[in-house]
Amino acid sequence: MSDRRFDVVRLNKPSIKEYKSFETTLLSDHYVYSKKAEDIIHFFIEYKNGIICPDRYNYYEPVNQVFNRDDIVKPVGMLAFPGGCLFLKKTKLMDAVIENKTFSFCWCDGVYQEPKASFPQYLTIITLFFPKKKNPDLNFIIQLMEDIRSFFGADNGKVYCQASGKIIAE
DSSP states (O other), X not given: OOXXXXXXXXXTOOOHHHHHHHHXXXXXXXXXXXXXXXXXXXXXXXXXXXXXXXXXXXXXXXXXXXXXXXOOHHHHHHHHSTTOEEEEEETTTEEEEEEEOSOOOOEETTEXXXXXXXXXXXXXXXXXXXXXXXXXXXXXXXXXXXXXHHHHTOSOOOEEETTTXXXXXX
């Protein structure tokens, strides 16, 4: 899901200085992009006529940036960064956390290091939180999970109840 320009830089095993130069150039264009990140944002905007279209977003708590469905450059960029994360909030319905599990860059004593861990099995994780006190419709939640799986061709999806610790649907 990461912007493909990061892959090219990663292959060159950049120094911190080279990476910072690349990042500065990338950010000066105000444009970090990935089609997959854009598709995820559009899914939230368009699903069932906008029922889960967020009204707030951020890449950390608090989720306080006003979400504009007609200008999604920043949220897409946050998600397209390697290791990026995007928090979405639909007031009175749900919170979402979307994680880009592609490894970020790391250095040890100024030398670029390849990750020692194996690449994650799942590169994108979408977690939705529905507050119990808002009395969410379980059928809607299950259908949403199935629609997310179908739309993105995902091979995994679960509805989990934190209170009981049980999986309600797979």
